[in-house]
Amino acid sequence: MPRPPVRPCLFVGVLLAGIAGAAGAATLERGNGPEPSTLDAHKCQEVACGNVLRDLYEGLVTEDARGRLVPGMAERWFMSADGRTWTFVLRDGLRWSNGEPLDAPQVVASFRRAFLPLTAAPFGELFDALHDAKAVQAGNAPPSSLGVEATDARTVVFHLDRSAPFPALLTLPIAFPVYLPAVQRLGAQHTRPGALVSNGAYRLAAWTPQANLVVERNAYFHDARDVAIERVRYQVTEDAAAEMQRFAAGDLHITEVVPPQPLDALRRRFGTQLHVSPYLGAFWLGINTTVAPYRDGDCVRVSMPPSTGPRGLAPLRDGCLDRGHALRRALSLAIDRDILVHHVTGFGERVAFGVVPPGIEGYAPATTPWAGWSQARREAEARRLYRAAGFDARRPLEIELRYNTSTPHRRLALAVASMWRRVLGARVRLRNEEWKVFVGNRKQRVITQVFRGGWIGDVPDARNFLTAFDGDGPLNWTGYSDTGVHERLAHADAARSPAARNAWLHAAETRVLQSDAVIPLYFYTSKHLVDARVHGFEANTLDHHASRWLRLDP
Structure with missing residues (x-):
């Protein structure tokens, strides 16, 4: 049967739709070093899990591409005159990645879970300024005595025993809100694909042990419209030399590290794609x-x-x-x-x-x-x-x-x-x-x-x-x-x-x-190699590069 003629305007429309679809479906390939030891935000203690968790979750305060503190779940915050009471006002309409509402009492409940002795959060020590944090983590005080409370559905208040750089601490994974219904129902398995409920720019889509981990854009994230990259695949790359070879072959857009080699030779080979700071x-x-x-x-x-x-x-x-x-x-x-x-x-x-x-x-x-x-x-x-x-x-x-x-x-x-x-x-x-x-x-x-x-x-x-x-x-x-x-x-x-x-x-x-x-x-x-098609990768002293701030040319 003869093929019917294609109308020019229809052809152009289909072509543009295909290009847009391809761009929207583009996947950012990131080297991430070793396999993450956990995706339980409260138990993370290394860079590999921290990189992924900053895509999956957002704290009350977060960091922009240059590492500066910016509003996260909280749209604003203020400190008392003595520096020992911090009040955070949540954005209106926050939701989990499953679409359920996220409010201040859930944030408080998550903090209490983080400091339970059973959780054994390794970064709990960094919050020793928070009232009764040490006592709760040691099992010497009930979780309800922890210095955090919800005064209404959108307000979280922290009480400290001494002054501390508290907003900066709230960017750590231990301060991310964990979805407790999944923890209660599934225990340690709440971090698996299909079970993990998060609140960040991305949600967990797949995890192949010792191979890669895939996150996809979270449609319920409050700033989802400004998240340019649809999908990110974190590759396990324990061998730095092999990681560089994969970058050179076009299999990775960003490396986690660069193997020890003469710096001048690497600059000659990779030019502005080599980022050292x-x-x-x-x-x-x-x-x-x-x-x-x-x-x-x-x-x-x-x-x-x-x-x-x-x-x-x-x-x-x-x-x-x-x-x-x-x-x-x-x-x-x-x-x-x-x-x-x-x-x-x-x-x-x-x-x-x-x-x-x-x-x-x-x-x-x-x-x-x-x-x-x-x-x-x-x-x-x-x-x-x-x-x-x-x-x-x-x-x-x-x-x-x-x-x-x-x-x-x-x-x-x-x-x-x-x-x-x-x-x-x-x-x-x-x-x-x-x-x-x-x-x-x-x-x-x-x-x-x-x-x-x-x-x-x-x-x-x-x-x-x-x-x-x-x-x-x-x-x-x-x-x-x-x-x-x-x-x-x-x-x-x-x-x-x-x-x-x-x-x-x-x-x-x-x-x-x-x-x-x-x-x-x-x-x-x-030390990173960053593909020229990746935009928004900014140097910062903490070396945090959340995918939500990046763009990838098709």
Whole structure:
């Protein structure tokens, strides 16, 4: 049968509709590093799940493309004169991704769930300013005593025991509203596709373990009309080199990282698609201070060179050397950080001798007394401490360095192991683990010795980097506990001026560094490859890039 003629206007209309449909159906392909350990917003503690959750959820306050605080669920908020009461007024007509209304009492109920002992939210420690937050999380107070209430359907009020940068904290996943009917009905399975109900710009559409995770635009989101990208696929990309190859082949629009390679060569290859910028993050190696031979308390009588003991550079007290502390410091001194940042990482990272990175307004980061030494002097001191701790060529230290599967982490672990062998004669075993296994082992502190650690800033505040060293919370992977640190942080919390608060935080960081429970190595830069068709990708120190702010050319 002959094909009927096509009317020109009809053909053009069909063609335009097809183009529009193709553009609307475009999928943003994002590398995301390891498999997210969870999509339970209250239990997320790493970058991989945080990236996805910022697409699925929105807190009372959120961040724009440049990392600035902007209204989220709340259209406005205000603080009391003493800085201890915060009031948030919700937008009218908020809805969950299933279309049900979302109001202030549900926000309050979600906060109470976040701080239940059973939830074990790892970021609960960051909310210690919230009234009774610690007591509720420890099981010593009922959830109803938590300092949050709904005074009406659209108003949420928080009561603090001290001043704190509270709006910034509300951008964290622990502050996202979780849909409790699904939690009550499905338990841990409420995070699966078809079950997860969220309130952000996207909803969960699919999740293929160890492969990818797909989110689609949420039609009930209050700003859905301005969400340009219909669908986002987060790809599991633990191997940075393979991730870059997928980007070069056109399979990814954005990478999570860039593998260690000469920066000039990458710039020649990728041009303006390479994005490198300052990042509020510190990389360090943690040491399990609860196990031998790294724990404190075993003293040996030694005669240390006068140049070390009196200046407080060796862990001496009344002629007694703490064996575990001496060994930890020896491991730290033996590492040549300049080699690491110039030849192993190579992306403009800055050598670190502290745990709080520069760039936080009003805060002067602390450092170690030996930061200004030459590397030769550090290595000589490392050998003396190593021998004093009871190790030598006939009795070498056998040490296990654990890290999560990743090309950059493997390269760095190999370099550190080589330095420990060369300088100290230690026997080093490298152990790499899939992310979820690594996180679990690090948290339990049973089989770990030295491990990949560090902290990425959740908010631009020095206390955010120090909270893990205060007490025995879930973020204290080293097991280090010191009343001196706790007292200094308490003084910072009670300070009446930003300057006094920062001075006490500086004192707390100094105390942490004196313990050598962690080995600071470098401060991060963020590194991404971004396809030229992606618009709206802005540098920011927290390296948060929610998909709702991006656009993708067809």
